[in-house]
Amino acid sequence: MNPRHRPLLRDAAPVALRRLGLALCCAAALCPAAWAQSSPYYIGVSQSFAHDSNLIRLRDGQAAPAGFSKSDTISSTGLVAGVDQTFGRQRLSGSGALRANRYSNNSDFDSQSYSANLDLAWQTIERLSGNLTLGADRALRADLRDRNDQFIATDNNETSRRFGATVSLGVAGPLGLEAGYSRSDVSYSAPEAAFNDYEQSSASAGIRWRLGGSSSVGLGVRQTRTDYPQLLVGLADPSDRRKRDDIDLNGTWVPSGASRFDLRLSRGKTKHDRFTQRDFTGNTGALAWSYTPGGRTRLNARLSRESGQDATRATTASSQITESLSLSADYEVSAKVMAMASLQNYRRTLDGSGQFQTSVRGRDRGTLWSLGARWQALRGLTLACQAGREERSTNSSPLLNDPFSASSYSCSGQFVLQ
Template sequence: MKPSRHPNPIHALARAAACAGAMAVVCGSALAQSSPYYLGASLGVTHDNNLDRAKAGVAAQPVLSDSYVSTGVRLGADLPIGRQRVQGRFDANRNRYNTYGQYDHNDYLLNGRLDWSSADLWSGNVLAETRQSLDRSDLNSTSTVAGRNLVKTDVLGLGVRLGGPTQYTFDAGLTGTQVRYDTSTSRNVRQLTGNGGVTMRPGSGLQVRLGARHTRADYPNFNAGAGDDVRRNDIDLSSVIEASGASTFNVRLSRTRETHSAQFARTYTAWTGSTGWTWKPSPKLSFETSLTRDSNIGNTAFDNALFSFDTSDTRLRTSLALRASWELTGKVLLGGGATYSRRTLDNALVSGAGSSSTSASDRTVAWDLSLRYLPMRNVELGCGLRREDRSVSDPNVTITYAYDVTVVSCSGQLYWR
């Protein structure tokens, strides 16, 4: 057993909570006025009983359990300027592990967004974001990387719309994404997605959009420097249905064609899509349900102008997610959710262009619970519990594996607004 490198994290959290409470009492009266800016500090403790998401019983990759302390800063702004709105956010954390110091790392999120509109029918948005986090090795199909592997993602998105209180609205968008890994550089990728479409409003509470997308992606380090060029084309039919003031449905169905210049096993034509339901039966209770089937290249959320990137090494994923939140009192909020996900994956990123590729599938069931306590408008305390269990269809496959992990965390945040 390695000796402890840092003070007991529970004691550190207790001391920080006491200091935060004292600061909140001193500063509370000075924070009565709302402000478009905020500054915050945070302290959290997390226990992870399987840091590498390792399979039990494998001597080459033992199951590592540890606690770590996260200290962070929070900055933000939300400024309405005439018809425009400017938003910015910066979150950064220093994560120090109690025993396994090789996992110590900094994570951050920095983004800015401009929503604009003209005096006539033009409007749009601009988004820029950069973020860094610790890559979870289980998201790679082979999990050959044990230990710290940081992933950095940069995103720039532009969107424009023509239309207003009319039956038709035209939109177009362009999003560029770059993902880089410290260790598993064969997964580095650059992606550019362009799209356009028209939205029709045939009736009250109903929107229907017909659009097209084109995605170009490049894995520059695939197969020892020989890149893989990816092309994806989608025809999208989507709809937003406001069934009532408390119930909204989102539906998207896409015909997708994806081709690869080197990872031939990942060339496919298929139907992809997603559906979601948001239900708020009371002001204090809400439910969200979503069902998605998509790959990681060129996938989309319901914000058609801006596109996300899933950093997992997955050819196709089908997932069902359920989430509920309940405002128990004005100061206590409860939350919970469950997810079922089935992946179809292969080892194309690590097998090389001239090698045969192996396919497999796995299933992951995850659930989480959370409790937030807001004793004052500038103080937030909370704890969470998350459990994941992954199983494989064939125990003899070598590109995925079964594992389980439990993560428990508690944190406190203090804000100046």
């Protein structure tokens, strides 16, 4: 039997489930007090099974490379932990997970992944407050292509790290000052994908006027610097550095306890050190609306137009502008059952000028949707299932992207002691 095509549900599933069951039994036996009282800390185990009809994101009409399968079933077994602790005026929250992932048809993709997030909200006795965030993730990216849009036939893990800090100072009455800084970097383990490595930092400062309640309006300036250190080939300096300066007008309006609007309008200019033909001046922004008409229903909508790596959809070194509309709804079927649905439609403008022999600029669009349900079976036991689909159209410039589609479904369980 081809080692790439293992009977996952026959071999891996029972092993994973036996280990999971043993861990649950031990945890329940060793920590009976956890059922009697709540704690700011939790620790637990998780298990999921997922199927993807186009794991490696083959383009329409494209066959899988020899030795690889287009579709796959993935088993993921993990350890999870978290904290949500308040002390005085401060609040510390965080979560983390370690997972072992096994692929039924593409065993070369067997890998370990992790995710970690930490957030500290702080406040002084006076009018000074702020927020600190840290995060790191590592996961397989079998869908990424090389710079010529060819399949990468090696294990390609994406590692991302991020840091953010904001501070607010009340000056006089409803007037306040705000400042923020963030930094992130993304890298890939496969040399063929290293041209997508990037580092980004952003700094902002502004004023905010509180209108009453939770409503406010603000004005600020922001500068973002992005560097793709390995984007180019055949040059002594292969990096592509770009800088964007923005003026931001933003506001929050809470007309009632059930509805909230968040708006940002920005005017900015992006300048490239090398590819001046990619320089861009224009408007960006976002409008978000959240609505809770009753105790059981929550609705969210977001319309955005973002530049470069600020977009909510996956971007590339060629990304210039991404416009997207996102909708989501949660419905509490009962005290223990939640139904969820989401839909996103996006349109991207890509500019590959300088990476190819000719000036290349094009647009494509895509759609993603998902349906799911979550059941809180016990205080510490959560079961969930989800189905989804992703489609992307042909780019007006075939050198930049080709169309593809993929469907997926998954079921998972998580048990925690808190």
